[in-house]
Every structure is written in structure tokens, then in C-alpha cells.
Amino acid sequence: MKHLSRAFDGQNQWWKFLVVMVVAVIVGQIIGAIPLIVVMGVSIAMNGGQVATPENPMDLAAYGINPSLGLALMVIPFIVTLVLAIVLIKSFHQRTSKDVVNGGAPFRWNRFWLGTGVWGAIMLILFFVQLIISPEELEFRFDPASFIPLVFVAVLLIPIQSGTEEFIFRGYLAQGVAGWTKRVWAAILIPSILFALMHAANPEVKEHGLWVMMPSYFVFGVAFAVTAVLDDGIELAIGIHAINNTLGALLVTSKESAIQVPSLFFQQETDPVKESLVLVVSSVVLLVILKQILNWDFSVIWKKIEPPTIADEA
Template identity: 30%
Template sequence: MNYIQQAYKGQRDLWMFILTTFLVAGIFLANFVIYLISDPADLQLAMDMMKNWPANLSLIINLAPFVFLLLLLFILVRYVHQRSILSLTTARPKVDYKRILFSFLMVCTFTLVTFFIGYSIDSSELVFQFDAKKFAILFLISIILFPFQISLEEYLFRGYLMQHIGVMVKNKWFPLILTSVLFGIAHAANPEVGAVGFWKMMIFYVGTGLLLGIMTLMDDGLELALGFHLGNNLLASLLVTADWTALQTDAIFKSTADPSMSLLSEILMPVLIIYPIMLLILSKKYNWKNWQDRLFGKVTEPPKEDYKIIE
């Protein structure tokens, strides 16, 4: 059984899907609706108010809801859908933590190397603000709470929604594209979207969603996506902060650059060049084959003897 077929191991009534999606993803939908209907001046006022909060307190407030939402998703999957959390995580007999670690180290290595190359070339818009005490607190908050935040997003978008939508439509390409678009929309209320530009950031977010979705389908599990997402978000919190980003932290550096991103070098290059290179690295390491079927093939119900719904 492949990854999407794991959904057959549980109950799949439509009301269950609607209930779980509404309860767990409601916060993302609410944020998007607020973003659409709110006056930009009001959004800026709220952002300015949050800047006056202690950075670590603001981070805790932003990340704490993900703890409860992840637990809620697990409870609904286990007791409403009557399936195991393992089936939501991977098609393997057990979670492969080495895959999580490899993907984590891959994105961390790339981010740190490219950052320090850029820093050595031009550091004029970066302020070194390292404070050992504040950073230690930030580090503890980050390693405790970010795993919940990235896990909720991966288990919801690349896990629950990918599997159940795939079973509904009987193919793999539609849930891959839809969950990537939803992943982008879920981040539409982030302050950098307003600062940099909606369509620029949507290209980046949707492109990142596609990367994580391809990892999941090709590798038959969430492990690589979890490692990548965790490494990316941890470094975003610990390495560089800026006044116009979603993460206001006591990071090592603070960017004083204007809130703008080059469409070519900072949006299209990662999505169209760096991400495919990372997929190539993973494909060689994990011997991925049959890309067409894994990404565009049909989803069929496996023989009943291949799975059992938890009673």
C-alpha cells in the first residue's frame, strides 16, 4: 500500500472529513478571511502592537495553538476515523527517523552555507545582535514548540488532506496541487505577504508546498517533509529576524533590508532551481523510481486483506 492508500485503513465517511478539516484547519481559514476583509491599516496597527511585546512571549503565543491543534488532529484520526497515527505518517512499518534527520541536515547545511557566503560578500544590511541569555531562551522555545508547529502543518496538508482527497478523487496529482495551494493560502495572513507582495509570496509558499508534497508521494511518508520543514523554520527563528516577518525573535542577526524580495533570485531561483536539486539529491539517496505513477497515478482501493480498520 502506498502513502495515500493508508487512508483506507480507517473510516472515511464524508462527515468525518468535513468535521476534522473544519476543527483543525479552521484557524488557517479564519486567518485568511480576516486578511481578506480587514483594512490594511488595521492589520499594520495589529502588527505594530505585537512588535511591542517581548519577542519570546510573542513567539510562544504564536506557536502554542499548534500544540493543541496537532493533538486534536491525532485524536480525531484515531477515534473518529479509527486509524493509527502511523498510517498518517508513513507507509513503512515504522517511522524512519534517519530520514527526518537527513532532510533536516540537508536544509540546514544549505541555509547556513548560503547565508554565510552572502554575509561574507555583503553584511551591510545585517546587524549582529547575539545576546546569550535571550538566545538561550529563544533556542529552548524553538526546539520545544516548532516541532509541534511544523508537524501540524505537515500532518494536516501533506498527511490528512493529501490522503483523504486522494482517496476521494482517485488520483495523486490533484491532492498534490490542491494541498500546495491551500498551504500557500494558509500563510496569506503572514506579515511578509503584505510587505513583499501577495503573488510573490504565494509563488514561494505554493512552490514549497509542492516540494514537500513531492517528497511525501515519492518517499511514501512524511519523514522527509517533516525534517525539511523543521530545519527551515528553526533557522528562520534562530538565524535572522526582521521587523516585517512573521517571526519576531531574538535571533543572532537582524536584517535591516527593505521588505522586498527579488522575483528572480529570491523567489524563482529556490523554487525552480534549488528545490529540484534537493529532490535530485533525495532521489539518488533513496532510489526513487517511477515518478510518473507516484505523482500522477491513480489511487485504487487495495484488497481488504491488506488492511484492517482499528476497532
């Protein structure tokens, strides 16, 4: 378990994590949002300052901003956060980005593509089932002029957003919790709770309520964390998270979606409870499939994390 045991290096002091999280995540998001604020200000000025406040604050089209450009601008804070995190983790913890990803080995692209393929297939199956069973819920809105640019922006940039979140939560924070508690289950549970809370400001939460939406974010966070623990690295989780957000943006949007883009379909009404149940079942299916492919041992979750031995480091 090189990924989590990498935290046993004498550099796991709580104040270092506090500094990295505040500067990389909070300051990084603020600095990274400057281009979006500037573009928004210019767009409002060009419209004579007459802009109606949208019901969903993530609906940048209401401010006269092209949705694909808006999506690209929304990813910039994550790029800044990732760069700051890599630099600060190296300075404060003497760990490289490889150490955070999987304990120091080269990035395992085969794992990334495995996660992308398996979860992408599950998502597409669920989407077509919904399309067949309840076609009235989805309104087809294909516009080539807006959709084609969206494909390029989504495929190129959304994985950066997803990868940044995985790097922070399933990589950096999971290692910190592992170093403090020496328990695998804690390294799964605590970052998953923080991951869910990070999404508390999303438009979906405002629309449906905190206690309705938090289980979905928490369940998905646990699924990501379990894959990272059992696979000894976060590449699988990055792939799953990236394809989830990318396909989600391309296929279906709704009035309360956090990503407001010209998707293929618009969902008139959403049932968060039903979607949460579907997410739980599909996450279990995902883990079962990956267990069969990679021969995982789920008992690892309840084991104590041991410091690496000389043989392990060799």
C-alpha cells in the first residue's frame, strides 16, 4: 500500500496541510476566478449593464458569455489550484506529484483508461435506459454550432477539473488522514465527507436541499476513495471522475446543473432521490466489475496501514 504509506515520512504535520489547503484551494480558486470575473464584467458592460440575474448562478449564458468559453473559464481555478498544490506539497512535504498520485510510480494510464471505459459504459447504459423508459423527461436540443465546440472544451479541460479534485481529496488528504490515523477506512471516510461538503454550494443543493444532495456526493466520494485504496493509487478514480463529468456535460443538463452548457438533452425535472439510489447501485456495480478485473481484496479496507519497510522502498 505504497500510496497511503507514503505519508509516513515525518512531514505529516497538521499545520502543513492547513497551509496547503488554504493557499492552494481557497486562494487558488480566487485567483483562478479572475479571468471569469473580467470576462463577465466586459460582457455585462457590452450589454449596457442590463443583465437579468439568472436563477442558476452557473448559467453564464445569461451574462452573454458563450457556454463553451464559460466552461473553459470555470476550469481555470482548478488549473491554478493544481499547480499551487503541486508546488506547495513539494515545498512543505517533500513529496512529488507522483508520490501523491500513487506513492511515486509513473502515472498508470492503463488504469485511467480502465476507469474511463468501465464507468463510461455504465453511464451510457443508464442514459439509454432512461431514454427508452422515460423519453418524455428528456428534450433533445442538439445545436451543432454550440455542441461541437463544447465537445472539444469538455474533453480537453473537464478531466483537469476532475483530476484536481482527485489529487486533493483521494491523493493528498487521504495520505494525510492515513498518516494520522493509520486506518484505511478513515482514509476513505474522512476525505469523502470533506468532498461532499465542498459541493455544498452547488446549484443542485440550493434547488433540492443539503440533506437530499449530500448523500449523492458522499457516495460518489466513497466510490472514488475505495478504488484509490484498493488500486494503490488515484488513476482509476481520476478516469471515473473525468468521464462522469465529461459525459454528464455532453449528454444531459438541467436548470439546476452545476455545469450549464448546450448538452444534447435537457432534463425538465429531476428526482434527486431516484438519482441517488441509481448512483448507489451503479457504484456498487462499478466496484464489483473492477474487483473482477483487478482481483481486489476488499478486506484491505479494514486493515491497519503500516510504515513502509526497506524492502518496500527498494
